[in-house]
Amino acid sequence: MTREKMTKWLFVSGFLLWPASPALAADVIDTGNTSWMIVATALVMMMTPAGLALFYSGMSRYKNLLNTFAMTFISYCLASIIWVVYGYTLAFGPDMGGMIGGLSHLFLNGMDVKSVYGTIPTYVFVLFQLTFAGITVALILGSIVDRMKFSAWIVFAVLWITVIYCPVAHWVWGGGWMNKMGALDFAGGNVVHINAGVAGLVLSLMLGKRKGYGKEAMFPSSVMMTALGAALLWFGWFGFNAGSQLAADGVAGSAFLVTNTSAAMAALAWMGAEWVFTRRPTMLGIASGGVAGLVAITPAAGFVNLPASLPIGLVAGVLGYFSVSRLKHKIGYDDSLDAFGVHGLCGIWGALATGLFASPAISSATGLVYGNPKQVVIQMVSIAATIAYSAIGTAVVVLVTKAIAGGLRVEVEQEVEGLDSALHGERAFEI
Numbered sequence: 001m002t003r004e005k006m007t008k009w010l011f012v013s014g015f016l017l018w019p020a021s022p023a024l025a026a027d028v029i030d031t032g033n034t035s036w037m038i039v040a041t042a043l044v045m046m047m048t049p050a051g052l053a054l055f056y057s058g059m060s061r062y063k064n065l066l067n068t069f070a071m072t073f074i075s076y077c078l079a080s081i082i083w084v085v086y087g088y089t090l091a092f093g094p095d096m097g098g099m100i101g102g103l104s105h106l107f108l109n110g111m112d113v114k115s116v117y118g119t120i121p122t123y124v125f126v127l128f129q130l131t132f133a134g135i136t137v138a139l140i141l142g143s144i145v146d147r148m149k150f151s152a153w154i155v156f157a158v159l160w161i162t163v164i165y166c167p168v169a170h171w172v173w174g175g176g177w178m179n180k181m182g183a184l185d186f187a188g189g190n191v192v193h194i195n196a197g198v199a200g201l202v203l204s205l206m207l208g209k210r211k212g213y214g215k216e217a218m219f220p221s222s223v224m225m226t227a228l229g230a231a232l233l234w235f236g237w238f239g240f241n242a243g244s245q246l247a248a249d250g251v252a253g254s255a256f257l258v259t260n261t262s263a264a265m266a267a268l269a270w271m272g273a274e275w276v277f278t279r280r281p282t283m284l285g286i287a288s289g290g291v292a293g294l295v296a297i298t299p300a301a302g303f304v305n306l307p308a309s310l311p312i313g314l315v316a317g318v319l320g321y322f323s324v325s326r327l328k329h330k331i332g333y334d335d336s337l338d339a340f341g342v343h344g345l346c347g348i349w350g351a352l353a354t355g356l357f358a359s360p361a362i363s364s365a366t367g368l369v370y371g372n373p374k375q376v377v378i379q380m381v382s383i384a385a386t387i388a389y390s391a392i393g394t395a396v397v398v399l400v401t402k403a404i405a406g407g408l409r410v411e412v413e414q415e416v417e418g419l420d421s422a423l424h425g426e427r428a429f430e431i
Contacts, residue, residue, distance in 0.1 A: 030119035036248035037120045037128060043239025044131035048076040048138050051236050055229030055291070057428075059284070059337045060145045062221040063418025065428040068145045071153050072138045078157050079134035084108055087133060088126050090166035091174050098177035101170050118246055128243060133169070136192045137161050142339035143200030146210050146218075147415055150423050152405035159397045160199065164390055168195050172382075183382035184358060184365050184375070186255070187244035189299025189351040190386045197344020198390040201335060206398045207408055209334035211415050221428075223284050230287035234263055237294045241301040254362055255301035259294065262313035266293025269317025277325070285321065292320035292342050296350035300357065303365045308357035315353070316346045348383055355379035 053072040060068040079087070086106055093101030104110060108126065115122035137157050141148075171178040172185045185191060210218070220226060241259045245252040270289025275281045296316035297309060304312070323341035335341060355376035358367035366372040402408050409415075414422035421427060 027116045028119070029116055029121060030247075033119045033247045034121060034124060036252070037124050037243060037246060040239035040243025041124065041128045041131060043236045044128065044135070044243065045076075047233055047236035047240065048131070048135045049073045051229050051232030052135060052138055053229070054225050055233060055287070056142055056145065056226075056337055058222040058225030058227070058229060059142075059220045061218055061418075062428070063420055064146045065221045065420065066424060066426055067150065067419035068141070069428075070424065071141050071145070071148075071150065074154065075138035075141065075157055076134040078154065079137060079161055080130060082158065082161050083130040083133050084126070087161060087166050088129065090162070091129065091133075091169040093174070095170070095175040098175075098180060099170070100167050100176075101174050120246060125246070128246075129169070129173075132188060132192060132240075133161055133165055136165055136188070136196050139192070139196035139339055139343055140200045140203060142337035142343075143204040143335045144207050145336045146419070147409055148207060149405060149408060149410050150419075152401055152408045155405045156203070156397060156401040159401060160394065163397055164195065164199065164393045165191075168386060168389065171385075178382050178385070181381070182375070182378050184303055184354045184379065185299045185351065185382070186302035186354070187241045187298045189347050189354065190382055193295050193298060193343040193347030194351065194383060194386045195390045197340045197342075197347055198387050199394040200339035201333065201344060202391050202394040203398055204335050204340075205333055206395065210336065211412060213334045214332075220284065223282075223287075227283055227287045230290055234260075234290055234294060237263070237298075241298060245302055251302050251362060254305070258304060258306055258309035258312075259297050259301055261306060261309040262297035262316070263290045263293040265310050265313030266290060266296065266317035266320070269293075269314045270321045271317075273318050273321040274325075288324070288338070288342060289317045289320060292316040292346045295343055295346040296353065298347070299350045300354040303354055303358040303363050303367075305357075305359045305362055308353070308359070308369075312350065312353045312357070315349055319349055320346055348387075351379050351383050352376065 049072065053069045056072055057065045057069045084107065088108065089103055089105035090101050093103060093105050096102050111122050117125040137160055141153065169191050170176040172183060172191050173179065237259055238256055242252045242256040245255060267286050267289040270292065271281045271286050274285040293313040293316045296312050300312060320342050323345050324338045328335055328341060354367065355378065356368045358365040358375060360366045360370055367375050410419060
């Protein structure tokens with residue numbers, strides 16, 4: 001065989017074998033993407049039993065600090081078990097009528113160490129999504145700290161993840177009807193924040209106000225603890241948003257950038273609004289503003305560019321401030337730590353903003369600003385559906401929880417004493 005013929009033979013052979021090459025074939029693990037997603041998963045995991053637990057505990061009263069931490073911590077534990085047993089398959093199993101996933105992946109059936117989701121191990125994807133379920137249910141308790149039975153919270157969390165979270169996650173991310181309609185939710189505007197915020201409002205209304213609410217001062221136990229929690233949430237949110245790209249690429253980098261910018265802008269906006277109306281820029285307000293900005297950018301992170309993140313954060317900061325300082329008191333509901341005001345309302349704004357600012361330069365999605373008004377309508381439909389399902393479904397879950405747990409609320413004596421000692425027999429600090 002001449003050198004020329006051998007060269008042609010090697011070229012043709014290589015071309016024919018190329019699609020089967022392990023490094024280039026579809027559905028083959030990419031080690032760079034996998035490494036990033038393992039880190040992103042760990043970042044999001046830290047957000048619940050560390051970041052959110054500190055953020056909420058610092059805002060609760062001293063006598064309920066440990067109880068708030070425990071409820072947050074146990075939420076993640078419950079979600080971890082539910083997700084691997086049946087939660088994942090309900091959310092990401094084979095689509096059944098656009099409403100729920102099939103049961104083919106019970107106990108993660110059909111998966112092993114060689115299973116691949118896109119370019120990462122399926123186990124890593126399962127864990128990443130597990131962390132979202134854990135923080136979503138934990139967000140709800142911000143509305144009801146100081147007064148709910150620990151046993152009732154456990155029952156509620158199990159039912160809510162099963163009946164509310166898993167279906168909504170399937171609608172948006174698991175191939176359900178919202179996904180098919182073209183609704184945009186990059187990292188959890190509908191699935192996480194609107195869902196949890198509305199559920200928190202319903203639960204707080206059905207549970208009733210705290211004893212002494214509106215009549216006595218209810219000071220946070222530790223603003224420093226809340227500020228530290230907010231910083232950890234901000235840090236973990238980079239995994240939350242940038243990790244939702246499921247790859248270490250330019251879109252993930254853009255999501256990282258706009259997430260930080262929106263949070264910073266919202267913290268400044270909340271501080272500015274507070275400074276104007278009360279003459280006192282508080283650390284609690286700055287921390288809350290940062291979280292409001294993180295919430296608002298979450299559904300938009302992989303779809304919008306840097307300039308869009310500035311108005312998204314600005315509106316979130318102002319909206320969050322007025323919902324907490326004005327709206328709650330005017331309407332009269334007792335949302336203890338403002339889960340609805342920060343997560344529900346800012347989540348709604350973020351979902352709408354995604355329909356406004358989605359840029360074709362970032363992804364295939366196009367918003368109103370770039371000539372597609374239809375996307376705003378789609379976003380509004382998805383928001384309305386999430387609100388309706390979460391509100392009605394949560395009300396049903398609360399009633400079932402009440403029947404199973406023998407009531408929702410602690411005894412008056414326990415509420416006065418404090419849940420740390422009355423329910424857990426412990427104190428957060430020795431004083």
